[in-house]
Amino acid sequence: MGFLDGRVAVVTGGNRGIGRGIVEALAAEGARVALTARERRDAERAAREVGGKSMGFACDVRHHEQVVWLFEQVARAAGGTDILVNNAGVGIFGPVAETSPEDWRTVIETNLNGVFYCCHEAIPQMKSRGGGYILNISSLAGKNAFPNGAAYNASKFGLNGFSEALMQEVRYDGIRVSYLMPGSVATEFGRGASTKGAWALTPPDVAEVVIDLLRSPARALFSRVEMRPSKPPRK
Numbered sequence: 001m002g003f004l005d006g007r008v009a010v011v012t013g014g015n016r017g018i019g020r021g022i023v024e025a026l027a028a029e030g031a032r033v034a035l036t037a038r039e040r041r042d043a044e045r046a047a048r049e050v051g052g053k054s055m056g057f058a059c060d061v062r063h064h065e066q067v068v069w070l071f072e073q074v075a076r077a078a079g080g081t082d083i084l085v086n087n088a089g090v091g092i093f094g095p096v097a098e099t100s101p102e103d104w105r106t107v108i109e110t111n112l113n114g115v116f117y118c119c120h121e122a123i124p125q126m127k128s129r130g131g132g133y134i135l136n137i138s139s140l141a142g143k144n145a146f147p148n149g150a151a152y153n154a155s156k157f158g159l160n161g162f163s164e165a166l167m168q169e170v171r172y173d174g175i176r177v178s179y180l181m182p183g184s185v186a187t188e189f190g191r192g193a194s195t196k197g198a199w200a201l202t203p204p205d206v207a208e209v210v211i212d213l214l215r216s217p218a219r220a221l222f223s224r225v226e227m228r229p230s231k232p233p234r235k
Contacts, residue, residue: 001030002028002029002030002031003029003030003214003215004026004029004030004031004083004214005029005030005031006030007030007031007032007082007083008031008032008033008034008074008078008079008080008081008082008083009026009031009032009033009034009081009082009083009084009085010033010034010035010036010070010071010074010081010083010084010085010118010122011023011026011033011034011035011036011085011087012035012036012059012061012085012086012087012088012114012118013036013037013087013088013089014033014035014036014037014043014046014085014087015035015036015037015042015043015045015046015056016037016042016046016187017185017187017203018087018137018182018185018187018203018206018207019035019085019087019088019137019203020035020046020050020203021202021203021204021206021207022085022087022203022206022207022210023035023046023050023054024050024204024207025204025207025208025210025211026083026085026210026211027050027051027052027053027054029211029214031053031083032052032053032054032055032078033050033052033053033054033055034054034055034056034057034070034073034074034077034078035047035050035054035055035056035057036056036057036058036059036061036070036088037056037058037059038058038059038060039058040056040057040058042056043056043057043058043059044056055074055077055078057070057073057074061088061110061113061114061115061117061118062106062109062110062113062114064117067114067117067118067120067121068117068121070121071118071121071122071125074125075125079129080125080126080128080129081122081125081126081129081132082126082129082131082132082133083132083133083134083135083214084118084119084122084126084132084133084134084135085135085137085210086114086115086118086119086134086135086136086137087137088110088114089110089111089137089155090106090107090110090111091107091152092106092107092151092152093148093149093151093152094148095147095148096150099150099151103151104151107151107152107154107155108151108154108155108158110155111152111155111156111158111159112155112158112159112162115136115159115162116162119134119166122134123170123173123175126173126174126175127173127174127175130174131173131174131175131176132174132175132176133175133176133177133178133213133214134166134170134175134176134177134178135177135178135179135180135210135213136159136162136163136177136178136179136180137179137180137182137206138156138159138160138163138179138180138181139152139156139181139182139183140181140182140183140226140228141153141156142156142157142159142160142181143157143160143181145157159179160179160181160224163177163178163179163223163224164179164223164224167221167223171221176218176221177221177223178213178221178222178223178224178225179223179224179225180206180209180210180225180227181224181225181226181227182201182205182206182227183201183226183227183228183229183232184199184200184201184228184229184232185200185201185202185203185205185206186200186201186202186203187203197233199229199231199232199233200229200232201227201228201229205227206227209225209227213225
């Protein structure tokens with residue numbers, strides 16, 4: 001038994017990395033979790049591995065029609081959505097002059113448009129269920145720009161602004177919105193991830209913050225959380 005018994009959560013990009021850590025933490029607290037991956041076999045394999053009441057769905061969040069289908073399936077299987085974790089993201093890095101329009105669109109459409117699509121579909125379900133919680137996984141790259149990161153920076157700066165506006169829109173509907181800004185996390189994502197050592201944050205570190213936010217009193221809203229490794233390599 002957990003404090004999320006009876007609650008339904010959707011976690012995009014939940015088959016690996018930060019998303020997988022969040023899925024496992026939610027499931028451990030009793031939530032029925034619908035996780036997504038772009039490939040059906042990856043989503044279903046992850047759901048089987050997590051076990052419990054987990055469900056796996058194929059969904060590329062860049063495509064609105066796939067997101068609509070996802071939330072229809074969740075409503076059909078579990079009655080609706082109480083918690084949405086927008087975690088699906090990509091990072092393509094390089095100089096602007098060498099970034100193809102296709103790569104630019106991939107980053108913006110996944111990291112920003114996909115969040116909009118998911119929120120657009122989840123909010124009516126949350127309102128019908130008396131409220132909910134939306135957690136957007138951003139990055140410290142959403143406040144700290146760096147060379148060769150223009151596409152990724154733009155997507156995360158935009159995500160932060162979107163999250164703050166949305167928070168103010170839906171707070172009186174009983175829906176809380178938070179965005180998390182992790183620094184270096186030891187996953188396969190991003191620049192030089194394979195070289196990160198024990199100093200880096202881990203997916204369970206981020207997942208623990210998600211659980212803490214969900215446990216917080218309904219009258220409190222932690223709208224933005226910044227996370228950094230406590231002891232990164234000295235420069």
